[in-house]
Amino acid sequence: MLKALKSKQNGITLIALIITIIVLLILAGVTIAAISSNESAPNKAVEARQKNEEGAAKDAATLLVAGKIQSYYEAKYVDRTSNAGTILTYLEEELSTSKNVTTDGYKIVVAAGRITATKTGETAAFIQGTVSSEGVITWIDPVPITSIGAFTPASPEVGEGRTITLSVAINQNATDSVIWSSKDETVATVVSSGQNTATVTGVVGKAGETVKITAKNADNSVSAEVTVTVIEAPVEASATTSYVGYYAEVDGKWGIIYADLLMQKPDSTSSPWGNSNGAWSFPSGTSTTASDYKNYTVSSVIPTGKTRMPDSGYTTTGVITETTGGGSKNRFLVMAMDNEGGTSSTYTWADACALTGGTNNTWVLPTKEQWSMFGSAFSVTSSNYGSSSRGLSYYYWSSTERSSSSAWRADFNFGGMNNLSKTDTIYVRLCTTF
Numbered sequence: 001m002l003k004a005l006k007s008k009q010n011g012i013t014l015i016a017l018i019i020t021i022i023v024l025l026i027l028a029g030v031t032i033a034a035i036s037s038n039e040s041a042p043n044k045a046v047e048a049r050q051k052n053e054e055g056a057a058k059d060a061a062t063l064l065v066a067g068k069i070q071s072y073y074e075a076k077y078v079d080r081t082s083n084a085g086t087i088l089t090y091l092e093e094e095l096s097t098s099k100n101v102t103t104d105g106y107k108i109v110v111a112a113g114r115i116t117a118t119k120t121g122e123t124a125a126f127i128q129g130t131v132s133s134e135g136v137i138t139w140i141d142p143v144p145i146t147s148i149g150a151f152t153p154a155s156p157e158v159g160e161g162r163t164i165t166l167s168v169a170i171n172q173n174a175t176d177s178v179i180w181s182s183k184d185e186t187v188a189t190v191v192s193s194g195q196n197t198a199t200v201t202g203v204v205g206k207a208g209e210t211v212k213i214t215a216k217n218a219d220n221s222v223s224a225e226v227t228v229t230v231i232e233a234p235v236e237a238s239a240t241t242s243y244v245g246y247y248a249e250v251d252g253k254w255g256i257i258y259a260d261l262l263m264q265k266p267d268s269t270s271s272p273w274g275n276s277n278g279a280w281s282f283p284s285g286t287s288t289t290a291s292d293y294k295n296y297t298v299s300s301v302i303p304t305g306k307t308r309m310p311d312s313g314y315t316t317t318g319v320i321t322e323t324t325g326g327g328s329k330n331r332f333l334v335m336a337m338d339n340e341g342g343t344s345s346t347y348t349w350a351d352a353c354a355l356t357g358g359t360n361n362t363w364v365l366p367t368k369e370q371w372s373m374f375g376s377a378f379s380v381t382s383s384n385y386g387s388s389s390r391g392l393s394y395y396y397w398s399s400t401e402r403s404s405s406s407a408w409r410a411d412f413n414f415g416g417m418n419n420l421s422k423t424d425t426i427y428v429r430l431c432t433t434f
Contacts, residue, residue, distance in 0.1 A: 244377050347427075374431075
């Protein structure tokens with residue numbers, strides 16, 4: 001009996017010990033979880049401190065911007081409502097150009113409608129927000145840039161003393177802004193103009209030189225480079241100058257300008273090209289009012305690597321480029337520099353009429369009058385034709401019918417317009433308006 005009792009007591013003691021250990025382990029686990037939980041007292045203290053710091057930075061930024069707005073009003077004596085559209089512009093100019101604007105240990109920058117507060121000595125944004133045209137700040141949680149991709153434009157060119165906008169792809173959810181730099185500011189400078197855009201300015205006297213422009217994130221963990229080429233400073237296309245003989249790149253295809261509608265060149269009062277079949281006139285609706293036409297610039301630097309019609313016999317002294325603004329009319333007629341399909345490709349008239357060129361199919365077969373205008377513009381005659389010097393084949397289809405079985409062709413061997421059976425095969429060169 002005694003032995004059995006002792007065995008029973010030992011069993012109870014062992015069970016109690018095991019239970020005690022299990023309870024202790026459970027309590028330990030609960031304690032560890034509580035300590036590591038976001039709701040723990042230590043973590044709550046850290047979170048509270050971070051919120052206090054963030055709140056202090058927001059308050060500091062708000063006070064700074066508010067002070068700038070107040071100073072602006074006092075200086076300009078303007079009504080906030082009537083002049084709301086200019087407040088943001090003022091703040092951007094005032095703050096983004098002041099590299100040492102700091103308050104309570106934070107650097108504050110406003111650019112492209114965004115406000116960024118960065119701790120002194122750090123590169124990553126501590127807080128960010130947007131600023132309305134009235135100066136109202138809306139705060140957002142910072143998201144770093146984690147990827148930098150392709151540049152637009154991919155092969156940028158900028159004129160001397162001129163500017164272009166350069167952009168780079170970044171992760172869509174990023175709130176940080178790209179940091180830009182130029183490897184050689186004596187060639188071109190770069191200034192941020194938005195979250196992922198910048199303004200690049202070519203330095204006068206540096207035409208033909210190139211420079212690397214770098215885009216990176218705040219901690220320099222991701223970056224990308226693009227090569228910018230400085231070209232000769234373009235000037236606005238003049239209302240007193242004819243640009244017949246200049247180059248133009250339209251819809252990805254290069255050509256030579258053979259008619260300037262504003263300047264009425266070539267001279268419409270001259271005799272027909274070569275023979276009576278070469279009569280031509282400017283298209284109906286052509287205006288001699290400069291404001292009716294789109295805006296253009298001209299550069300005398302022709303981009304390298306571009307196929308172009310041989311210079312002999314042409315006044316190819318520059319490139320015309322369309323710019324924003326102006327009227328709605330195209331000013332120039334442009335003839336392609338190359339035969340469609342290559343130097344050995346020929347087509348029947350029906351096949352020729354079906355051809356289009358350029359990525360948007362804006363290039364089409366010239367009419368009889370357009371070919372006559374081209375011949376007149378460059379004074380091409382049978383005596384000075386010389387295919388090797390002018391890069392032209394003997395015959396080219398026009399889109400103009402002569403009869404049910406024949407159509408007009410440009411005959412550079414003869415120096416005028418002649419007809420040909422529609423089933424014959426000859427060369428094709430397309431044209432467009434620009």
